[in-house]
Amino acid sequence: MNDSMKSIVILGGGTAGWIAANLIATHWEDKQLDITLVEAPDIGIIGVGEGSTPPLKTFLEVIGVAEDEWMGRCDATYKVGITFRDWSTKPGFDEYFHPFLCQPDEFSVPAFFHNSFLRRQGVDLDGHPSQYFLAWQLAKQRLAPVAPPNFPFEMNYGYHFNSGMLGEFLQEWAARKGVKYKQAAVTETVLNEHGYIDYLKTDTEETIKADFYVDSTGFRSELLQKALGVPFESCEDVLFNDSAVVFPTEPDENPSPQTISTALKYGWGWKIPLTSRFGNGYVYSSKYVDDDDAEMEFRQHLGLVDSDIEARRLKFKVGRVKEHWAKNCLAVGLSQGFIEPLEATALDMVQETVVRFIEAANKGNFTDQYRDEFNERISKRFDAVRDYIVCHYRISSRDDTDYWRDCATNEKISRSLRELLTAWMSGKNITDELERQNLDAYFPSVSWNCLLAGKGILPSQDQVRPGNELAHKYDLAKIASYLEGCALNFKPHQEQLRAVH
Ligand SMILES: Cc1cc2nc3c(=O)[nH]c(=O)nc-3n(C[C@H](O)[C@H](O)[C@H](O)COP(=O)(O)OP(=O)(O)OC[C@H]3O[C@@H](n4cnc5c(N)ncnc54)[C@H](O)[C@@H]3O)c2cc1C
Numbered sequence: 001m002n003d004s005m006k007s008i009v010i011l012g013g014g015t016a017g018w019i020a021a022n023l024i025a026t027h028w029e030d031k032q033l034d035i036t037l038v039e040a041p042d043i044g045i046i047g048v049g050e051g052s053t054p055p056l057k058t059f060l061e062v063i064g065v066a067e068d069e070w071m072g073r074c075d076a077t078y079k080v081g082i083t084f085r086d087w088s089t090k091p092g093f094d095e096y097f098h099p100f101l102c103q104p105d106e107f108s109v110p111a112f113f114h115n116s117f118l119r120r121q122g123v124d125l126d127g128h129p130s131q132y133f134l135a136w137q138l139a140k141q142r143l144a145p146v147a148p149p150n151f152p153f154e155m156n157y158g159y160h161f162n163s164g165m166l167g168e169f170l171q172e173w174a175a176r177k178g179v180k181y182k183q184a185a186v187t188e189t190v191l192n193e194h195g196y197i198d199y200l201k202t203d204t205e206e207t208i209k210a211d212f213y214v215d216s217t218g219f220r221s222e223l224l225q226k227a228l229g230v231p232f233e234s235c236e237d238v239l240f241n242d243s244a245v246v247f248p249t250e251p252d253e254n255p256s257p258q259t260i261s262t263a264l265k266y267g268w269g270w271k272i273p274l275t276s277r278f279g280n281g282y283v284y285s286s287k288y289v290d291d292d293d294a295e296m297e298f299r300q301h302l303g304l305v306d307s308d309i310e311a312r313r314l315k316f317k318v319g320r321v322k323e324h325w326a327k328n329c330l331a332v333g334l335s336q337g338f339i340e341p342l343e344a345t346a347l348d349m350v351q352e353t354v355v356r357f358i359e360a361a362n363k364g365n366f367t368d369q370y371r372d373e374f375n376e377r378i379s380k381r382f383d384a385v386r387d388y389i390v391c392h393y394r395i396s397s398r399d400d401t402d403y404w405r406d407c408a409t410n411e412k413i414s415r416s417l418r419e420l421l422t423a424w425m426s427g428k429n430i431t432d433e434l435e436r437q438n439l440d441a442y443f444p445s446v447s448w449n450c451l452l453a454g455k456g457i458l459p460s461q462d463q464v465r466p467g468n469e470l471a472h473k474y475d476l477a478k479i480a481s482y483l484e485g486c487a488l489n490f491k492p493h494q495e496q497l498r499a500v501h
Helices: 015-027 055-062 103-107 109-120 134-141 163-176 222-227 291-302 346-363 371-394 402-408 415-425 430-436 445-454 476-487 493-500
Strands: 007-011 034-039 077-079 081-085 095-099 158-160 180-183 186-191 197-202 207-209 212-215 232-234 243-249 259-264 267-273 278-284 312-315 319-321 329-331
Touching: 007 015, 007 207, 015 034, 015 055, 015 163, 015 212, 015 346, 055 158, 055 346, 077 493, 081 134, 095 134, 095 445, 103 109, 103 134, 103 476, 109 445, 134 476, 163 180, 186 222, 212 222, 222 329, 243 291, 259 291, 267 291, 278 291, 319 371, 329 346, 346 371, 371 402, 371 415, 371 445, 415 430, 415 445, 430 445
Parallel strands: 007 034, 007 212, 034 180, 081 259, 212 329
Antiparallel strands: 077 158, 081 095, 186 197, 197 207, 232 319, 243 278, 243 312, 259 267, 267 278
């Protein structure tokens, strides 16, 4: 890689490839790069991945797409957070909400921190998270998170969408930015004498050559893992799930703008509202249940036992590559790794990888001077996301199957997660621990507090004492009425969807 870089080939046209194409074409518009995306339609895309985090909104803004341009094309709905159901058996904690924070929460979050912190010290305060966030009000009342112009606070939200349709939309958008498109299956990657990718051979005996390559070939990882031999580091010892079974069900006219994640016997099921259907998937471990039994359990959960609707079955592997950028190749999406979809973080990782790569390349004047720093940064992000996800399983109080018992007693968790859990259990301020470990940029302290308090990792009701006046300084009724007041500014989800579709 050097400043004479003139051409980039992106291999793979799933969501990751098209996000990369749009970001590169936007950020390096002035470089007049020749960008070509190559994909083999016969191989196809994975076609799941219907939930996002708020950075997807930023991505669409950066590439210049308005909501009324893309949402209708992709059956999209709004997302303000995730409800976790049946992950805990502790009384009062069968359900909690993990919100996307927005500005109005600045007034109520201190009360959550205060109450959940003192509850850990044994004071009789309500440490359950949901009630402290505007997003929860919006989810509960089925309101869209789009604020009217006179609402003086910033809102923050993500989306649900049909991933195939989003890919098609992004393909058209990239074409407007000058990205070329070619259909071909790459059958061989030829390296030069320095071990860099020289050119690609296709099934039609064509050769494709570029200065730099983006590998977005999904789990195949044709370039980075197969051709360049970058090792894959599995995390199956801490995340047991490796399979999914997926069904669509009838849509709701005015869906709640949230994903529902319900713990099941051998994993968990998602329920994602699109305008045309609900997307449902059961993510489970094939080491604990066979595929037919998992499908039957999920059919029962969805009330589809007598339905002849066909299930789609998927296999996946969890972990990440050792280096995301090696030689003249950057891997994005599933080809660089996957931490299961519990918090819908995969597309966020794609964006982060591409944007940080562009930054590193710019800073190094198109040399690989900052490659190691970049790789370390992205791997750290993967590991931080992994630990947040692992924590969901490690602290679950379910013990109805070997699966849950093994999750809860898994001693292979990272040192970082162990130290976070120790800090929480010993009543320390988890914000300080996150800062100490330099982890607060990934999942913020509020998210960790929601996760741990929401699953009921707090003294039980018979272990608490009343506490003094200072401990009870926040009036929960006032907080509820403040958040309900804020919610009056928002339209029903369905009405807002009609406006943008
Ligand atoms: C069960 C499950 C649930 C998920 N849920 C979420 C979620 O809620 N939110 C989220 O953000 N993410 C989620 N994900 C992840 C998400 O699906 C992916 O991150 C996203 O779809 C991007 O995939 P991709 O583009 O990397 O790979 P793919 O979609 O697999 O695309 C690979 C592309 O490479 C091409 N290709 C492969 N080999 C070759 C070759 N030799 N020559 C030419 N072309 C080739 C294919 O044709 C295809 O175009 C989920 C994943 C799974 C498994």
